[in-house]
Amino acid sequence: MPEWKNLDKLPVYPKLQAHKGQFDLAKAMSGEAGASRVAAYQVPMTNGLVFNYAAKAVDDAVLCDLVELAKEAELVEKYRELYNGAVVNTGEKRLVLHQLTRGQLGDPVVVNGVDKREFYVREQKKAALFASKVHSGQIVNEKGESFTTVVQIGIGGSDLGPRAMYLALENWAKVNGCFRMGARFISNVDPDDAASVLMDIDLGRSLFVLVSKSGTTLETLTNETFVKETLRKAGLDPSRHMVAVTSETSPLAHSSDYLEAFFMDDFIGGRYSSTSCVGGVVLSLAFGAEIFQRFLDGAAQQDRLACEPDPMKNPDMLDALIGVYERNVLGYPYTAVLPYSQALSRFPAHLQQLDMESNGKSVNRFGEKVDYPTGPVIFGEPGTNGQHSFYQLLHQGTDIVPLQFIGFRQNQAGMDLMIQGSSSQQKLCANVAAQIMAFACGKEDANPNKTFAGGRPSGIIVGDQLTPESLGALLAHFENKVMFQGFVWNVNSFDQEGVQLGKVLAKKVLAHETDGALRAYSELLEI
């Protein structure tokens, strides 16, 4: 059994702190030594991906201590605990089983007589069967017409992950002949969100996927009622247009309001649920269950690699350790995620939830306040767009922001053009390579306004192409990275108590049970 200790109680912690200010990134990345670093400082992931950390502010001495940190924090042992079914989510007293939605890493996990792997696979098969019936025209609308659009109603993890995954594969699917149905998403309780989607689709040929684990999420139930009312007004029968993704014990689980219900459980956190039926139903409807399975396989392979005890061969763990070094030794409070792929346009928004909701905590898993910073702020937009936006601050601002690039050698749509001797894809890749070097090495100039200080660290994940498999591996990489960081910080990465207070106060406002400033704000907003 691993011991759960705070980061600053580990023997290696002061040794790590001693590295601060010792390393010159600009120098290390210059000349032929820089080229050697690029060759040496990388570790293969799976599905053609590689994690290159040459432009991170680490050297062999730092890496050596990070390896020691991984040992002292017993990262791989804790991961083993997790996938073998220990109650790792201590706050809510729950197992953490999202890896089990895509593979079996350890012992069978049996809860109340149910083998959980079998349970998740069964629900995936149910989703696959349902999707194939929709695609083949066995399940149709009131008029016997096939469905052409799927609309997911969910918020947080029921929205961000599945939406990012859908956008990541939409063009790939179109080009590769497996685009079955367009997907849309309704999440915000702002009624303009639902109105906007409902104005824009063919209601009669739309299938709605209602996603709420508890069956009690305010936004989702409100939007469900909104959608049902709109369907009724259009002379349609909501129960012919809607399925539910929920837990078996929720009020949505066994209701004639839905064509079908697909189950998840309390052991899959919302932000870790893209590989459960939360992502599975909408993605199987959009692209076919085979594509969703390929996505799961990519994630499963990455999960398996994350079992490797040596961080130097385990990209998920190494990325996590370098991130901890940047946060707790170098003191950077944020990380920018910069995918050079338009298909990953909403991947940073997913990672923002995944990372900040998991590790934005001030108490350790025993409820004691920690004395060091935990999860950073995550933000990002696709490159090259970001270059023409906030990169100015990244290059020349007064503070250093660590960077996480992602790039692919090939584009998805296969449409490209040579212009001035290079293709758009080459221009895209040239830009990410150039940015890494500009950030790392900077440039002196007689004009201080044109001077770049450099010394701004980045890592890059490079792949051949964004496919279902590499997307699955990418998703799992970041899930595992966040998990390992949570282990190092000794926080519970799987609850989110910070979302509760706002909910309680919002209910008071709606019940007009407020006083003081809350009443004053309610009046200002004329609620």
Added chain:
Amino acid sequence: MPEWKNLDKLPVYPKLQAHKGQFDLAKAMSGEAGASRVAAYQVPMTNGLVFNYAAKAVDDAVLCDLVELAKEAELVEKYRELYNGAVVNTGEKRLVLHQLTRGQLGDPVVVNGVDKREFYVREQKKAALFASKVHSGQIVNEKGESFTTVVQIGIGGSDLGPRAMYLALENWAKVNGCFRMGARFISNVDPDDAASVLMDIDLGRSLFVLVSKSGTTLETLTNETFVKETLRKAGLDPSRHMVAVTSETSPLAHSSDYLEAFFMDDFIGGRYSSTSCVGGVVLSLAFGAEIFQRFLDGAAQQDRLACEPDPMKNPDMLDALIGVYERNVLGYPYTAVLPYSQALSRFPAHLQQLDMESNGKSVNRFGEKVDYPTGPVIFGEPGTNGQHSFYQLLHQGTDIVPLQFIGFRQNQAGMDLMIQGSSSQQKLCANVAAQIMAFACGKEDANPNKTFAGGRPSGIIVGDQLTPESLGALLAHFENKVMFQGFVWNVNSFDQEGVQLGKVLAKKVLAHETDGALRAYSELLEI
């Protein structure tokens, strides 16, 4: 003539620093004193908007010193210099005239014999006339069919601002009978971006707006060629489908490749160009020129209010000063922008460019390194979505992130439903009110995991509804806020030298003129 001094050279600077740690936000916002604060700590903007800063970490003593700061930094005098045509963009030796695209605040600004206000108005009228001809069917495609879609090709300020403004008004226009054409945007050099849009539209009935001030932007010219090639392959004549927005001296200005060219100039920075023809052509095509004019009027009114010398009556200046206090006294390195309006889904991305590209600088306007932090990192997503995502860290993370809320009493689409005694719009507003209080006051709990420290500052801009006028005012508010902050920090908010080095290195990569690490990265990416 105002004197341009560094912030830390102003007499009030040490007085401001002395306030650190003196103020207890949770206490100030509790009980009836909190209600009084909400009533007192607000200042009217224009077009029905109000800026409320009750939940900011300031008291009367701080505000008094911020008023002094505004005087010592001569903010209103510098603004006057700017709108009267001084060379405020010192690095590039340019005037800064975006306010002139929507009104005349001071003396006529004449450059080379041209009255610039007249020039901008002339181009707006040209855009209005062009849009009306498209709408009335005078300008049609090769087959005599009307155009149904407008596609903007641009990047950075030619994309983010116009896109955010389009999304902000799309539903409003649909409901109010002034939706003329759907708009799409192509920005990224990633060929999948253009491919995705081109696969999804009716090419023959699409009109493309090519936006590049210099006429040399790599991404935009690459995408132009991509689009033209696609049009030709579809048997269409690109010159019948494309207009240009550019400067009069650019290679695009007088070309038979375009149906029409609309002009801007070097005195309008990209990130400040939404109210120029950069936003004007696409928005006039989408919604009609009258709607664009209403948007300009809203911005003009806010600009005029920003001339008010007393910061306590000038919301743009006050917001700026409080932001400086948060950055340079309280030491917060970021700000989250959280609009409770789905229509503002991309407004944070626009502000991210506006703010970070303007004030992410390390040298003052004389090229001397400054000794204090300048522009913060800006990120955000619409509420309530963010509540189910990164708010966990905002509430319970180890670091404090200042917050900027935006909320409206009414939604845009007018579709809403009472569910459990309240409408969706009421739920939305209740949530933003609740969040402000949860962040400010927190909550003690026997379970430390459920404890909220509070003391997390926020401001809110409240309006009746997001309309063309209030959107214009909102846009101008943030432009003016960023401008005033730049004055305080004594940086040039109107250049962006930090984007240059990456461009130079990318060209080297494409020319295969690299060595060392840059060559190694090029090989890794197989360029």
